[in-house]
Each structure stands twice: as structure tokens, then as C-alpha cells.
Amino acid sequence: MPADTLGTATEQLLSPQLLAQLERLELVSRKVFRGRMKGERKSKRKGQSVEFADFRQYVPGDDLRFIDWNLFARMERLYLKLFLEEEDLHFYALIDASTSMDFGEPTKLQFAKQLAASLGFIGLCRADRVKIESLGTSSRQPGPTLRGRASLWRMLEYLEGIQAGENVSLAEGVRNFCLRNSGKGILVLITDLMDKEGYEKAMRFLVAQQMDVYVLHVLCPEELNPEIKGDLKLIDCEDEDIAEVTVSRPLLDKYKRTLASFLDGAREFCTRRGMSYLMTSTETPVETLVANYLRKRGLVR
Amino acid sequence: MLLADFINMLTWWQWGLLGLIPPAIIALYFLKLRRQPLSVPSTYLWSRAIEDLHVNSLWQRLRQSLLLFLQLLLIGLLAFTLLRPGWKGTELIGKRFIFLIDTSASMGATDTAPSRLDDAKRQVKALIEQMKPENAAMVISFSDIAKVEQPFTNSRRLLRQRVELISKTNRPSDLSEALRAASGLANPGQSDFEASDVQTAEALPATLYIFSDGGVGPVPKFKLGNLEPVYVKMGEEAQQNVAIASFSTDVNPEKPGQIQAFARIENYAEAETSVEASLFLNDTLLDAQKITLPPRGEKGLPGASGARFEMNNTIESGVLKLVLDTKDALGADNTAFAVVNLPRPAKVLVVSPGNDALELALGTDEAKKIADVSFAEPKLLETKAYADQAAEGAFDLVIYDQCAPKTMPNCNTLFIARLPPTDWAAKGPRQGPPLVIDTDQVHPLTQLVQMGNVKIVEATPLTGPQGTITLIDADIGPIYAIGPRAGYEDAVLGFELVTYTPEGKREVNTDWPIRRSFPVFVMNAVKYLGGVRSSLAAPSIKPGQPAILRTTIPVDSVVVESPRKERFNVPKEASNTYIFGRTEDLGVYDVREGSGQKVNQQFAVNLFDPRESDLKPKDVVLLGAEEVKGQTAKNQSRQELWKWLLLAAIGVLIFEWYIYNRRVYL
Numbered sequence: 001m002p003a004d005t006l007g008t009a010t011e012q013l014l015s016p017q018l019l020a021q022l023e024r025l026e027l028v029s030r031k032v033f034r035g036r037m038k039g040e041r042k043s044k045r046k047g048q049s050v051e052f053a054d055f056r057q058y059v060p061g062d063d064l065r066f067i068d069w070n071l072f073a074r075m076e077r078l079y080l081k082l083f084l085e086e087e088d089l090h091f092y093a094l095i096d097a098s099t100s101m102d103f104g105e106p107t108k109l110q111f112a113k114q115l116a117a118s119l120g121f122i123g124l125c126r127a128d129r130v131k132i133e134s135l136g137t138s139s140r141q142p143g144p145t146l147r148g149r150a151s152l153w154r155m156l157e158y159l160e161g162i163q164a165g166e167n168v169s170l171a172e173g174v175r176n177f178c179l180r181n182s183g184k185g186i187l188v189l190i191t192d193l194m195d196k197e198g199y200e201k202a203m204r205f206l207v208a209q210q211m212d213v214y215v216l217h218v219l220c221p222e223e224l225n226p227e228i229k230g231d232l233k234l235i236d237c238e239d240e241d242i243a244e245v246t247v248s249r250p251l252l253d254k255y256k257r258t259l260a261s262f263l264d265g266a267r268e269f270c271t272r273r274g275m276s277y278l279m280t281s282t283e284t285p286v287e288t289l290v291a292n293y294l295r296k297r298g299l300v301r
Numbered sequence: 302m303l304l305a306d307f308i309n310m311l312t313w314w315q316w317g318l319l320g321l322i323p324p325a326i327i328a329l330y331f332l333k334l335r336r337q338p339l340s341v342p343s344t345y346l347w348s349r350a351i352e353d354l355h356v357n358s359l360w361q362r363l364r365q366s367l368l369l370f371l372q373l374l375l376i377g378l379l380a381f382t383l384l385r386p387g388w389k390g391t392e393l394i395g396k397r398f399i400f401l402i403d404t405s406a407s408m409g410a411t412d413t414a415p416s417r418l419d420d421a422k423r424q425v426k427a428l429i430e431q432m433k434p435e436n437a438a439m440v441i442s443f444s445d446i447a448k449v450e451q452p453f454t455n456s457r458r459l460l461r462q463r464v465e466l467i468s469k470t471n472r473p474s475d476l477s478e479a480l481r482a483a484s485g486l487a488n489p490g491q492s493d494f495e496a497s498d499v500q501t502a503e504a505l506p507a508t509l510y511i512f513s514d515g516g517v518g519p520v521p522k523f524k525l526g527n528l529e530p531v532y533v534k535m536g537e538e539a540q541q542n543v544a545i546a547s548f549s550t551d552v553n554p555e556k557p558g559q560i561q562a563f564a565r566i567e568n569y570a571e572a573e574t575s576v577e578a579s580l581f582l583n584d585t586l587l588d589a590q591k592i593t594l595p596p597r598g599e600k601g602l603p604g605a606s607g608a609r610f611e612m613n614n615t616i617e618s619g620v621l622k623l624v625l626d627t628k629d630a631l632g633a634d635n636t637a638f639a640v641v642n643l644p645r646p647a648k649v650l651v652v653s654p655g656n657d658a659l660e661l662a663l664g665t666d667e668a669k670k671i672a673d674v675s676f677a678e679p680k681l682l683e684t685k686a687y688a689d690q691a692a693e694g695a696f697d698l699v700i701y702d703q704c705a706p707k708t709m710p711n712c713n714t715l716f717i718a719r720l721p722p723t724d725w726a727a728k729g730p731r732q733g734p735p736l737v738i739d740t741d742q743v744h745p746l747t748q749l750v751q752m753g754n755v756k757i758v759e760a761t762p763l764t765g766p767q768g769t770i771t772l773i774d775a776d777i778g779p780i781y782a783i784g785p786r787a788g789y790e791d792a793v794l795g796f797e798l799v800t801y802t803p804e805g806k807r808e809v810n811t812d813w814p815i816r817r818s819f820p821v822f823v824m825n826a827v828k829y830l831g832g833v834r835s836s837l838a839a840p841s842i843k844p845g846q847p848a849i850l851r852t853t854i855p856v857d858s859v860v861v862e863s864p865r866k867e868r869f870n871v872p873k874e875a876s877n878t879y880i881f882g883r884t885e886d887l888g889v890y891d892v893r894e895g896s897g898q899k900v901n902q903q904f905a906v907n908l909f910d911p912r913e914s915d916l917k918p919k920d921v922v923l924l925g926a927e928e929v930k931g932q933t934a935k936n937q938s939r940q941e942l943w944k945w946l947l948l949a950a951i952g953v954l955i956f957e958w959y960i961y962n963r964r965v966y967l
Contacts (some may be wrong), residue, residue: 100342108342194343223342233336236344243344244336245351255350262346 090185091123102164104220112190135173136166174202371957388940403513405474421512443479444472471844488526515919523925534931544634544914567603568594577626638905647831653702658814662823679704698831713830718797724766733759735775760796864888
């Protein structure tokens with residue numbers, strides 16, 4: 001589908017320039033998974049492709065077309081020549097659509113959608129199996145499974161439909177996701193990790209899923225550098241929790257230290273469990289993020 | 302000394318109002334604590350950020366309400382300031398205080414910088430500062446007169462202002478009037494110093510603070526009554542002062558037409574001193590002498606030395622100024638002025654049927670210099686011309702020899718062998734020969750008049766109006782007396798000098814005209830009654846004393862210009878005199894007659910007061926029977942803390958403002 005025919009949703013999430021830039025990219029998985037369909041990716045499955053994988057002794061019933069006759073001539077024994085199968089890659093984008101994501105300018109949710117759309121588009125271009133869901137997505141109404149560039153419109157439409165306010169805990173959302181999607185693949189979790197119960201439990205679910213997990217930690221400038229002053233009653237938009245603060249320089253310093261240690265903790269937790277962690281501010285343009293940071297991280301190529 | 306002392310400045314209800322402020326601040330603070338709600342993505346990080354701050358939440362609360370504590374501290378400081386903490390100086394005794402401040406010339410001494418009077422004022426102000434609100438005080442300044450600067454009040458501001466306004470005078474000191482003013486409320490009904498007075502009002506005891514150097518005379522009859530005296534001695538013990546005690550001029554007897562000046566210079570220091578005395582005429586240096594002065598004597602008398610200046614040039618008029626080149630504590634007595642005025646002859650009219658003795662005595666050169674004498678027959682008294690002249694005071698002196706006018710003239714008179722038509726009467730019949738018992742040697746009329754060798758044939762004893770002074774007393778009664786008459790004086794001689802029988806034969810009643818004392822008597826009469834200045838120099842006047850001026854021609858008023866160039870219009874009094882009372886400043890006063898610009902005469906005001914020049918403060922002041930010992934005022938002033946407290950309050954305020962604006966917390 002040509003970029004200029006895309007609807008208004010596209011203009012908000014993906015600009016033509018970005019689309020042009022994304023077309024050249026490719027999702028990379030650090031692990032090799034089994035796909036579901038024939039695709040462009042190496043798969044663990046042996047199948048038909050040009051890339052040699054292994055030899056195996058012939059057993060009756062095997063397709064005779066794969067017997068390596070050259071080897072039979074030399075060894076006088078029948079071997080099958082195995083090739084790597086090329087299959088599709090499963091790409092999952094899991095968006096945290098809790099109320100806390102509705103902050104920032106643009107909102108963190110918008111940023112997350114944009115990011116998911118960008119990565120999804122890359123996957124669509126490469127004939128990957130793209131599935132975008134939010135944490136609150138119920139098992140009855142799972143997100144669409146998208147394949148092929150033509151599905152861009154559907155992807156964007158679905159993304160548009162995701163609204164903030166799905167206040168499920170991170171762990172529960174991740175658990176539901178894992179239950180729904182047993183397949184292997186790349187999982188990009190876009191969240192702000194602001195869960196009072198902690199993100200660790202959710203992460204463990206992901207580790208158990210044995211996916212190639214990328215955690216994109218999205219924070220808005222208001223969280224990174226709060227510019228507030230006076231005596232304030234901070235109200236948590238999710239659970240109405242109240243924190244009374246008298247803003248002062250030491251308190252701000254303390255907040256920043258807490259934030260830094262929080263980020264460090266998350267990064268270390270993820271890294272130790274083979275997950276890739278990237279903290280980003282909504283101020284960073286998606287283009288830069290995808291083209292530079294994620295490229296360096298190896299998510300895209 | 303180390304304990305702080307408080308003076309409560311507010312009444313209980315004012316404290317009540319003040320006490321409402323801290324609760325109000327706290328209430329406002331709680332109002333302020335209604336924090337602004339702000340929605341945030343998550344309080345997750347914030348809670349964790351303030352989590353460990355909650356660990357010692359009391360201290361945290363203190364830190365958070367730092368502004369509140371600063372404001373409370375500010376109010377506390379202000380309240381503490383209102384208690385006027387300080388270190389106690391000399392304690393004020395009693396509830397009512399009377400501050401007597403000596404403003405006499407000696408208080409201008411600069412031994413305690415800047416001057417004794419300023420020191421006294423400073424100490425009085427310090428005492429006023431210590432007054433409690435219920436105390437009342439009164440301020441009286443005194444020299445030889447007393448001035449109630451401020452009647453009893455409890456307004457410290459008013460008292461301070463009044464004390465500040467007190468200025469130095471050049472007058473001598475006299476405590477009695479000030480004490481009378483001071484004791485008015487303390488000893489009511491005591492109209493005089495007599496104890497017999499009946500108390501009429503409730504007595505209000507008071508503490509009497511006398512700030513003086515003690516150079517005051519004793520006040521013998523004063524009863525302190527309800528006054529508690531405290532004498533604060535001003536000035537240093539060791540004194541260095543050289544003073545001109547007197548300065549006058551006179552005609553040089555050896556060289557007629559030339560004058561000489563005399564000065565007496567006194568040394569009040571314990572050591573021998575030498576000073577240079579310079580004499581100026583109209584600010585031109587005439588002569589200078591170095592004078593060595595002996596130290597102060599054992600009895601406290603000053604060492605004195607005289608100085609004589611002879612002037613070769615003939616001086617008719619001008620101002621002589623004597624300046625001592627010395628730097629001592631009191632500068633006022635280092636300069637003296639003497640005025641040489643043009644002699645103004647007295648206008649004398651002699652009404653006599655013929656008196657050769659009198660004519661002879663008035664015809665001398667000396668007499669002509671001082672008097673312009675005209676002779677007339679008794680029948681002149683009938684003419685209108687005489688009546689007009691007598692009424693308008695054209696004469697300084699009229700001598701009625703064996704005749705009397707119907708109405709007394711407006712001038713001094715001397716009656717010879719007749720009685721003035723007033724209260725004068727003969728005490729007895731004309732009899733003789735009278736024997737002279739006594740002559741008043743003090744009165745200027747009979748000064749140097751020796752009557753011992755004078756024989757008188759017959760005389761009439763005299764009685765005069767009230768206030769009459771007997772000048773020559775004889776066994777038959779007074780035969781020469783002087784009595785007052787509405788501003789003038791009438792001298793009456795009770796016997797004839799020379800008489801003529803109707804046939805024209807000269808008869809002699811006394812041999813006085815041939816005695817040496819007769820011309821003296823005549824000259825005394827002309828000088829004293831005619832108002833002639835006795836010497837070339839006008840008499841020196843002490844500060845505060847009235848100057849009695851005369852003019853050659855009667856004018857309605859004269860203008861006196863003080864050394865400070867202030868001009869005063871002095872109206873004419875009776876007897877063709879002008880009484881000028883504002884002789885406060887030392888120096889030369891110019892007198893202009895009428896509206897003319899020409900300076901007609903001058904007179905000098907000089908200190909010439911040994912008691913003021915003696916700067917050594919007296920240890921004891923005698924108030925009636927009571928001796929009040931002096932106390933040197935050390936630590937008199939109260940050390941006030943409120944200024945520092947206010948500064949601290951301002952500091953707290955600035956700190957609070959800074960914290961409020963910059964959001965700085967500990």
C-alpha cells in the first residue's frame with residue numbers, strides 16, 4: 001500500500017518520511033525461532049531453502065528428492081541433505097495502556113503507539129507475523145495477527161483503538177499475554193514500568209516465555225525532570241494514591257536519585273535475564289530512536 | 302551586671318493582642334498546608350523518594366515547617382524586644398525623678414568630651430531610657446536661674462527631646478531656684494524653705510538627680526522633705542584651667558590722656574603654668590605678655606597674677622580684647638573684653654540762690670569732663686521751659702540748693718537743706734551742732750568721704766520714704782540719706798553749705814567746703830546720681846545680669862546687637878534708661894540709638910566668675926542641713942539589647958524571605 005493513501009491515523013503515527021526510512025529496516029532476532037508459515041527468516045525447522053543445514057541418514061519414507069547422491073556415490077550409504085527452512089518471524093508489541101501512560105506531551109501512550117507502529121511496519125515489510133496488543137487486551141478479543149504490508153492499515157486502526165485507562169497490573173497483563181501467545185518471537189514491551197507491585201514478576205513471566213524480549217521503558221520529561229514547586233498533594237492518576245510533598249531542592253535531588261536507581265535496577269534486572277532494556281524519553285523522536293538506538297541494540301537492522 | 306534586666310513596655314491587653322499573633326501565624330500556616338493537588342502519572346517514585354524522609358518524620362516536619370518556625374522566631378524576637386532586655390545600669394530609685402541639669406558656664410568645660418553638659422545630657426538620657434512606663438520624670442535646667450524644661454511626664458520621648466534641647470549658658474550657678482521648682486510637687490504647700498508651712502496637697506516623693514560639677518553655693522535654708530537627692534558629679538578631678546578673673550581699663554595717672562588695662566589672671570591647676578596674654582584693640586594686636594602663674598594654693602585658692610598693659614596711643618573708644626593663649630578645659634574664661642566708650646558727660650542742673658563752694662567744686666577740669674553743668678536761679682523753677690525739660694528727663698541730675706520744686710523732675714535729684722515734696726520729713730527740729738557718728742563707706746555716694754574733720758553748725762535730721770539708706774549718721778539722726786522714687790533716687794543733705802543773708806552777706810554753716818572730702822562728695826554725687834561711668838571703660842557685666850544703658854539724648858528705644866549678631870529692640874524705661882536683660886553671650890554688645898546705624902556705645906559681657914572658672918568638681922553639695930556626696934557616674938547607662946534583637950529579627954526576616962523565594966531547605 002502506498003504511503004500517501006494512508007488515512008489520518010497514519011499521519012499521526014507514521015509520517016511518509018518515517019515510512020520510507022522504515023522500509024529499509026529489518027527486525028532482527030537474536031534467537032532463531034520456529035515460525036508458523038513460510039517466510040523470509042531462518043528457522044529452526046529444516047526445510048526447503050538454499051542454505052544447507054545438515055545431513056541425516058535416510059529412513060524409509062523420506063522424500064527421495066533430498067537424498068544427496070554425491071555422498072551416496074562416495075559412501076554408498078543414503079543420506080539426506082537437510083536445508084534450513086525459512087519461515088516468518090513472530091513480532092509482538094505489547095503496549096502498556098494504563099492511565100499513567102496518558103501523560104506527557106506527546107503522551108507516553110502516543111509515543112508507545114508510534115513506536116509499536118514503526119516496528120510493526122518494519123515487520124510487515126519483511127513479511128513477519130506482527131501482533132500488537134495492549135496489556136489490557138482480553139483473551140476474548142485478542143489483537144489481530146498481521147502479515148504483509150497491506151495490513152498496515154489494519155495495524156494502525158487497531159492501534160488507534162487502544163485507549164489509556166486499562167488499569168491492569170503489569171504482571172497480570174503480561175501473564176495474560178503469555179497465556180494467549182505461546183509462540184516464540186520478538187516481544188517489545190513498551191511501558192513506563194510504573195507499577196506499585198513492581199515489574200519483576202511480569203519480567204519473570206517473559207523470561208519463562210523464552211522470547212527475545214525488548215523492554216522499552218518510556219518516560220515523559222515530567223517524570224525525568226519534574227518542574228514543580230510549592231507544597232503539593234500529588235495524586236496518583238491510577239489508584240488515587242496521595243503523596244504530600246513540599247518541593248525543595250533536596251527533595252528533587254532525592255527524587256532524581258530514586259529515579260536513577262529505579263532505572264538502574266530495571267536495566268540490571270533485564271540484562272541479567274537476557275532481556276534488552278532501553279529507557280527513552282518521549283522527547284526523543286521515534287525516527288531517531290528506531291534508526292539509532294534500536295539499531296545499536298540490534299533490534300533492527 | 303551579668304543578669305539581664307527587663308522593662309515591660311506593654312500593658313496586659315497589648316500583650317494579649319501580641320499573644321494572638323503566633324496562633325494566627327500557625328492558623329495561616331495550616332491554611333497554607335492545604336496543598337495544591339497535582340495529578341502525576343504515578344506516585345511510585347515520589348513515595349519512594351519521600352519514604353526515607355519519613356523515617357524521622359518529626360525532624361522532617363520541623364524542616365518542612367521551617368518558614369513557620371522562622372516566623373514564630375521573628376515574633377518571639379519582637380516580643381522579646383518589647384521586654385527591652387538589657388544589662389542594668391545604675392538603678393533608678395523610686396517612681397518619680399527630677400533631673401536637675403547644671404547649665405552654668407563651668408559645665409561647658411571640655412574635660413569630659415565633648416563637654417560636661419553633653420556628658421550630663423547623655424547620662425540623663427540613659428537614665429530616662431531606664432524608666433519604666435509607670436515612672437514619671439521632670440527635667441529642670443539651672444544656672445543662676447532655673448528653667449523647667451519639662452514638667453512631670455512619663456513620655457520618654459518628650460523627656461529625651463527636652464534634654465536634647467538644653468544648651469549651655471554662660472551664667473553662674475545657683476541651685477536654690479531649681480530646688481524650689483523641684484520641691485514644688487514633692488513638698489506641696491511649702492511655699493518657702495520654712496518648715497512651718499502647712500502641707501496642703503498629697504506629697505509626691507521623688508528622687509532628685511543633680512547633674513552638676515558642684516560649683517554651686519550652699520542652699521542653707523532648703524529642706525529636702527520628700528526629695529531623695531542624688532548628686533552626680535560631672536567632670537574630672539585633675540583640672541587645667543587658666544582664667545581671666547578681671548579685666549578693666551583706667552586712665553593712666555602718670556600720663557594723662559593715655560589709658561592702661563589691668564587684668565587678673567588665675568591658675569586653677571596644681572602646677573605652675575605660664576601663659577601668653579595678648580591684648581587686641583578692635584582685633585589689632587597691641588601688646589602681648591608672658592605671664593607665669595603660681596600653682597593652686599593649699600587652701601584651694603587659685604594662683605593669681607596680674608597683668609598691666611600700658612597703651613601709648615590715645616584711645617578714645619574701641620574694644621579691648623585680652624586673649625590667653627592656652628588650651629585648657631574651659632575656653633570661655635580665656636577671653637575678656639573691655640569697652641572704652643567715648644565719655645558721655647552727665648547733664649547736671651544746679652538750682653541755687655548762689656553757692657560758691659558748689660560752683661567751685663563743679664568747675665574743676667575733672668568735673669567738666671564728666672558733667673555738663675548749668676546753673677540757675679530758683680525762680681527758674683516757675684518757668685514752663687523748666688517744667689517741660691524736667692518732665693521729659695532732659696537732665697541726669699538736678700541739684701536743688703536751698704530750694705525745692707513743686708513736682709519732682711524725671712531724674713535723680715540732690716536736695717541741699719530742703720526736703721523734696723514727697724515722703725521726706727524732718728525727724729526733729731533743726732539743731733546743732735550735730736556730731737557725725739558714721740559714714741556709709743560702701744555706698745558710692747559716700748565712698749572715700751571722710752567726715753571726721755568736718756564741723757557743722759546746725760542740721761536737720763531726716764527721714765525718708767521706705768527704702769531710704771542713711772549715708773551720714775549723726776547723733777541727732779541721719780543728716781545725709783538717699784531714698785528711692787519710682788525709678789529715680791533722691792539724695793537729701795540735711796544742712797546748708799553756704800547761705801546768704803537777705804542782705805547778701807555770706808554765712809557759713811559748715812567748714813566742709815574747705816575739707817578734702819567735699820570735692821569727693823560732689824564728684825560722687827555727680828558720678829552716681831548723674832549716672833556717669835566711673836572709668837573710661839564701661840563696667841563689665843556678668844552673663845545674665847541686666848545691662849542698664851543711658852543715652853545722651855532721650856530716644857524711644859535703642860537697638861542692642863549681641864555678639865551673635867542678634868538684634869534686640871530695648872524700649873525706654875523710666876529715668877532715661879534702657880534695661881537690656883539678654884546678656885547671655887560673652888562678648889561685646891553694640892548699642893545703636895533709635896534707628897541710626899552708628900554704634901553709639903558698646904558694653905562687654907565677661908565671665909569673671911571664680912566659681913565657674915574653678916573646674917574641680919566639688920565632692921559635696923550642701924542642700925540645707927544635708928550634705929549630698931557626689932557619685933561619679935560609671936556604668937550609668939543601661940546596656941540595651943533591643944537594637945541587636947531588632948537586627949536579629951531583620952536577619953530572620955531576610956532569611957525567611959530567602960527561603961520562601963529560593964525554596965531552600967536544610
